[in-house]
Amino acid sequence: METARTRPALVVHGGAGDIADDLVDLFDAGVRRAAEAGWAVLERSGSAVDAVEAAILTMEDDGAFDAGRGSILNEDGRVQLDAMMMDGATLAAGAIAAVETVGNPISVARAVMERVPQVLFVGRGAERFAEALGFRPVDNEALVTPRERRLFDETRRQSDSSPDVDPAASTAGGRGHDTVGAVALDDRGNLAAGTSTGGKAHKPVGRVGDSPIIGAGGYADNESAGVSVTGDGEAVMRLVLGKWAVDRVADGRSPQEAADAAIERLHDRLAARAGLILLDRLGRVGICFNTPRMAWAVRHGDGLQASVTERYEATDEVGG
Numbered sequence: 001m002e003t004a005r006t007r008p009a010l011v012v013h014g015g016a017g018d019i020a021d022d023l024v025d026l027f028d029a030g031v032r033r034a035a036e037a038g039w040a041v042l043e044r045s046g047s048a049v050d051a052v053e054a055a056i057l058t059m060e061d062d063g064a065f066d067a068g069r070g071s072i073l074n075e076d077g078r079v080q081l082d083a084m085m086m087d088g089a090t091l092a093a094g095a096i097a098a099v100e101t102v103g104n105p106i107s108v109a110r111a112v113m114e115r116v117p118q119v120l121f122v123g124r125g126a127e128r129f130a131e132a133l134g135f136r137p138v139d140n141e142a143l144v145t146p147r148e149r150r151l152f153d154e155t156r157r158q159s160d161s162s163p164d165v166d167p168a169a170s171t172a173g174g175r176g177h178d179t180v181g182a183v184a185l186d187d188r189g190n191l192a193a194g195t196s197t198g199g200k201a202h203k204p205v206g207r208v209g210d211s212p213i214i215g216a217g218g219y220a221d222n223e224s225a226g227v228s229v230t231g232d233g234e235a236v237m238r239l240v241l242g243k244w245a246v247d248r249v250a251d252g253r254s255p256q257e258a259a260d261a262a263i264e265r266l267h268d269r270l271a272a273r274a275g276l277i278l279l280d281r282l283g284r285v286g287i288c289f290n291t292p293r294m295a296w297a298v299r300h301g302d303g304l305q306a307s308v309t310e311r312y313e314a315t316d317e318v319g320g
């Protein structure tokens with residue numbers, strides 16, 4: 001007897017923030033490419049975990065996003081990366097934080113998830129773990145794009161000439177929150193989620209945000225939904241926002257209702273800004289953000305939808 005197949009679906013984001021006009025097309029193209037890369041996996045009956053990794057890899061390598069190459073620089077002018085991955089079938093999770101020699105942190109987060117009992121590795125330990133598994137270390141400079149170096153230097157100059165300007169509060173060049181993430185549902189009904197980031201501009205060395213924190217920056221549970229969050233990491237962590245949103249789906253709300261409620265809560269309790277993508281076990285999608293813009297894309301059997309400037313119009317339809 002043939003077992004009923006779930007209709008696969010995939011949602012990605014390229015961060016919620018100001019996203020300057022001259023970056024809109026770049027971000028739009030980037031999330032579309034990522035969604036198609038993830039979809040190519042799901043379409044040939046690949047796993048949700050593989051689809052999430054494939055989608056995020058394209059955005060880490062893209063150079064436009066605050067993830068992998070092209071990430072925002074920290075106060076020392078270096079790239080310092082965080083990422084997480086979670087498998088909703090087993091609740092296995094893996095994450096790395098504050099790494100400087102890893103080009104594709106999502107793959108190392110996945111390796112943590114699948115190959116060791118630990119969940120989170122940081123700094124040099126995470127780099128050593130990656131090297132031991134055969135991930136070739138990269139030079140930090142190779143992750144720095146000329147654009148990010150220029151923005152860093154400009155902000156530094158401004159704060160040197162007016163000491164009351166806090167470089168960490170700057171969103172120079174329309175960069176703010178351009179973290180990337182993906183949530184996938186495969187044809188076996190398995191959900192997976194991942195998030196990858198360079199964090200915030202001019203962040204202090206060693207600062208880690210919500211992105212690699214399981215339940216804050218991402219979560220996946222086959223019984224309810226998967227989520228990836230982007231935005232003000234300190235606020236997102238304090239509300240454990242990703243898991244909070246997934247739990248609302250478990251309580252019976254639609255993913256869009258849960259996404260809206262999560263952003264409302266973030267605003268009401270902490271006056272903070274963020275965005276999130278949700279995908280439930282039925283393939284229903286929820287996307288919400290209270291930043292000016294958010295890059296997102298949704299891919300299922302009926303095609304691709306993406307935007308940087310528009311809101312997502314949710315239907316309760318299951319991905320075709």
Ligand code: ASP
Pocket residue numbers: 015016066176177178179197198199200208209210211229230231232233234
């Ligand atoms: N949430 C990330 C962080 O706080 C930033 C972002 O989403 O852009 O590190």
